Amino acid sequence: MEKLSGAEMVVRALQDEGVEFLFGYPGGAVLHIYDAIFQQEKVQHILVRHEQAATHAADGYARSTGKPGVVLVTSGPGATNAVTGIATAYMDSIPMVVLSGQVRSDWIGDDAFQETDMVGICRPIVKHSFAVRDTAEIPEIIKKAFYIATTGRPGPVLIDIPKDKTSPMVKLPYEYPSKVKLRSYSPVSRGHSGQIRKAVEELLKAKRPIIYAGGGVVQGNGSESLVKLVRKLNFPVTNTLMGLGSYPATDRQHIGMLGMHGSYEANMTMHNADLILAVGARFDDRVTNDTKKFAPGATIVHIDVDPAVISKNIRADIPIVGRVEHVLQDMLAAVDEIGSKPDEKALARWWDEIDGWRKVHGMRYETNDNGLLKPQQVVESLYRATAGKAYVTSDVGQHQMFAAQYYKFDAPRQWINSGGLGTMGFGLPSAMGVQLAFPDAMVACVTGEASIQMNIQELSTCLQYHLPIKIININNQSLGMVRQWQDMQYGGRHSQSYMDSLPDFVKLAESYGHVGIKVEKAEDLDAAMDKAFSLKDRLVFVDVLVDPTEHVYPMHIADGAMRDMWLSKTERT
Amino acid sequence: MRRIISILMENEPGALSRVVGLFSQRGYNIETLTVAPTEDVTLSRLTLTTFGDDKKIEQITKNLNKLIEVVKLVDLTEGPHIERELLLVKIKATGAQRAEVKRTVDIFRGQIVDVTSSIYTVQLTGTADKLDAFIGAVEAQVMEVVRSGVSGVARGEKVLSI
Numbered sequence: 029m030e031k032l033s034g035a036e037m038v039v040r041a042l043q044d045e046g047v048e049f050l051f052g053y054p055g056g057a058v059l060h061i062y063d064a065i066f067q068q069e070k071v072q073h074i075l076v077r078h079e080q081a082a083t084h085a086a087d088g089y090a091r092s093t094g095k096p097g098v099v100l101v102t103s104g105p106g107a108t109n110a111v112t113g114i115a116t117a118y119m120d121s122i123p124m125v126v127l128s129g130q131v132r133s134d135w136i137g138d139d140a141f142q143e144t145d146m147v148g149i150c151r152p153i154v155k156h157s158f159a160v161r162d163t164a165e166i167p168e169i170i171k172k173a174f175y176i177a178t179t180g181r182p183g184p185v186l187i188d189i190p191k192d193k194t195s196p197m198v199k200l201p202y203e204y205p206s207k208v209k210l211r212s213y214s215p216v217s218r219g220h221s222g223q224i225r226k227a228v229e230e231l232l233k234a235k236r237p238i239i240y241a242g243g244g245v246v247q248g249n250g251s252e253s254l255v256k257l258v259r260k261l262n263f264p265v266t267n268t269l270m271g272l273g274s275y276p277a278t279d280r281q282h283i284g285m286l287g288m289h290g291s292y293e294a295n296m297t298m299h300n301a302d303l304i305l306a307v308g309a310r311f312d313d314r315v316t317n318d319t320k321k322f323a324p325g326a327t328i329v330h331i332d333v334d335p336a337v338i339s340k341n342i343r344a345d346i347p348i349v350g351r352v353e354h355v356l357q358d359m360l361a362a363v364d365e366i367g368s369k370p371d372e373k374a375l376a377r378w379w380d381e382i383d384g385w386r387k388v389h390g391m392r393y394e395t396n397d398n399g400l401l402k403p404q405q406v407v408e409s410l411y412r413a414t415a416g417k418a419y420v421t422s423d424v425g426q427h428q429m430f431a432a433q434y435y436k437f438d439a440p441r442q443w444i445n446s447g448g449l450g451t452m453g454f455g456l457p458s459a460m461g462v463q464l465a466f467p468d469a470m471v472a473c474v475t476g477e478a479s480i481q482m483n484i485q486e487l488s489t490c491l492q493y494h495l496p497i498k499i500i501n502i503n504n505q506s507l508g509m510v511r512q513w514q515d516m517q518y519g520g521r522h523s524q525s526y527m528d529s530l531p532d533f534v535k536l537a538e539s540y541g542h543v544g545i546k547v548e549k550a551e552d553l554d555a556a557m558d559k560a561f562s563l564k565d566r567l568v569f570v571d572v573l574v575d576p577t578e579h580v581y582p583m584h585i586a587d588g589a590m591r592d593m594w595l596s597k598t599e600r601t
Numbered sequence: 602m603r604r605i606i607s608i609l610m611e612n613e614p615g616a617l618s619r620v621v622g623l624f625s626q627r628g629y630n631i632e633t634l635t636v637a638p639t640e641d642v643t644l645s646r647l648t649l650t651t652f653g654d655d656k657k658i659e660q661i662t663k664n665l666n667k668l669i670e671v672v673k674l675v676d677l678t679e680g681p682h683i684e685r686e687l688l689l690v691k692i693k694a695t696g697a698q699r700a701e702v703k704r705t706v707d708i709f710r711g712q713i714v715d716v717t718s719s720i721y722t723v724q725l726t727g728t729a730d731k732l733d734a735f736i737g738a739v740e741a742q743v744m745e746v747v748r749s750g751v752s753g754v755a756r757g758e759k760v761l762s763i
Binding site: 147148151152155156157159176210211212213334335336339340 | 610611614615618619622626656659660663664666667669670671672673763
């Protein structure tokens with residue numbers, strides 16, 4: 029058998045896993061591994077400018093491809109810089125394997141230089157973690173890490189590797205295991221057939237049903253089956269922020285996003301439903317509003333791969349634990365088997381009601397007549413320029429909500445944002461991961477002048493790897509969402525929510541070797557957007573000045589029901 | 602409601618901290634905790650008591666089950682079970698008090714495991730309630746109390762094993 033050092037084992041195991049990209053940043057504790065990386069070409073290392081960006085880039089790669097993202101950071105600050113990105117991936121159930129260096133094992137616990145207890149720090153934000161104790165166990169640990177990260181409810185897995193375990197002086201036989209043995213971990217696949225049948229019977233009886241599909245449909249590759257089921261039943265379907273794209277947004281049966289900033293029709297439909305089929309969603313607080321007032325007349329059918337999300341916030345009447353993809357397929361089969369059809373008359377009445385809601389308060393906004401752009405116009409212009417075909421990553425805040433509301437995502441994995449943790453600084457590095465995975469695709473990062481500055485240094489990485497991302501900076505010179513809350517709940521006192529001393533983003537982009545375009549007037553927007561996307565091989569930073577007073581609507585009224593919303597600054601339900 | 606949750610988990614470094622961490626992370630309380638390897642050295646058995654309604658306990662057990670190192674678990678309070686806790690207590694007793702303390706120990710079927718001219722060290726096993734009752738009944742000065750935390754098994758055929 030071939031003999032390898034621990035460092036060589038790490039790199040070889042990544043090759044054997046079929047890893048294309050390793051996002052990382054070198055440092056003392058991982059130098060043996062970096063030396064092994066230098067001596068091969070199969071795994072391409074992407075050198076970021078900050079470890080947080082390595083995790084977000086790996087995350088963007090994972091979200092857009094469905095394959096696990098892989099990260100390599102050094103001990104101490106390298107590892108702690110990665111923490112935000114790991115937590116981001118954890119909250120959104122993204123498969124990721126993070127390798128962190130550690131000081132040599134005989135120094136652990138001695139407060140050695142760049143030592144930190146990374147396994148301890150990450151405990152609440154990883155699906156699992158490993159600390160390497162023997163060089164010989166490296167291949168098995170890596171195999172297990174990839175298996176755990178990608179199966180069941182996916183999530184990040186950490187492997188902490190002390191420097192001495194990767195020493196080039198110690199060579200041991202290497203064999204990559206073909207199978208994983210884990211007696212305490214066996215993720216479910218198929219749902220309980222009795223429960224599925226019961227659920228389908230309820231679906232067929234329902235008079236005011238809605239399908240509520242979340243990120244689990246995207247991550248669990250359940251989109252195709254979801255579309256089939258929705259069309260077969262002629263039910264309305266709504267998406268969570270994480271689920272956008274799992275059902276085509278331009279389709280008649282799609283009634284928009286639901287929740288805090290969801291569409292009027294989606295929230296009204298949820299509130300008035302007699303049956304809610306939740307698929308790969310978790311009744312998050314940004315969805316339900318007050319759980320005690322949530323959908324009072326609805327029977328809840330809840331499908332999820334993770335039993336712990338079922339009945340956590342909202343009690344499920346029919347829980348189904350299983351992979352979304354399989355459960356939906358089995359449901360389709362059960363519909364055929366039972367042979368009856370949904371109540372057509374009742375559904376027609378239900379659709380009339382929904383279309384009425386759509387007509388009265390569908391997604392809309394007022395434009396300014398003084399030429400000052402509204403942020404929604406920017407997203408609409410992006411949608412037009414890309415014909416709805418771009419991968420769109422976003423940062424966090426108002427621009428994120430506007431992107432979710434006004435870019436109509438027709439395909440899964442097209443919309444990439446930090447929904448659970450809400451991490452500012454996610455947009456640009458995640459776009460790097462997407463662009464690396466799909467070099468010829470249009471990749472746009474919708475961001476704001478605050479978020480973009482949280483990982484602006486990655487403009488340098490983008491130049492190094494020729495990543496022609498289009499950065500759409502919706503610049504309202506303030507922390508828009510914070511400002512909105514301050515307007516609504518703090519008497520308009522804008523405490524620390526405006527961004528003074530902004531850089532000239534055009535010059536900034538240019539100094540990093542990219543193209544910068546500034547847009548100040550509405551009439552220049554479309555041309556600027558078209559120009560940006562015509563420069564196919566360049567990163568273009570489009571800095572668009574927008575109205576800072578704009579708010580995101582609809583917006584749930586706190587502690588109310590799904591139907592309780594602000595529809596504009598003056599109108600409420 | 603008080604629950605006794607018994608867990609079989611991998612006897613590996615870090616496993617215990619994950620179980621304990623889960624409780625603090627999700628805002629659950631641990632009242633007592635005992636852990637030791639089983640006859641199979643690759644497995645540890647951990648028993649803890651906690652308080653919560655059905656919904657909370659369901660969440661606790663689901664989240665515990667998600668931990669990769671947790672092999673199996675059971676909520677012993679769901680069925681008939683035997684629970685035991687060990688108490689070591691140092692009691693200062695002189696003169697007439699000595700006979701009184703000894704009588705109380707006998708009534709509770711405890712054992713005096715160490716004696717000095719002024720101190721009895723008493724060992725007592727039983728349910729947590731019984732140990733509480735004993736401490737309440739002793740009419741001499743209690744110097745130190747050590748309790749092992751609750752261990753338990755289900756009655757009858759039911760076993761927690763792999």
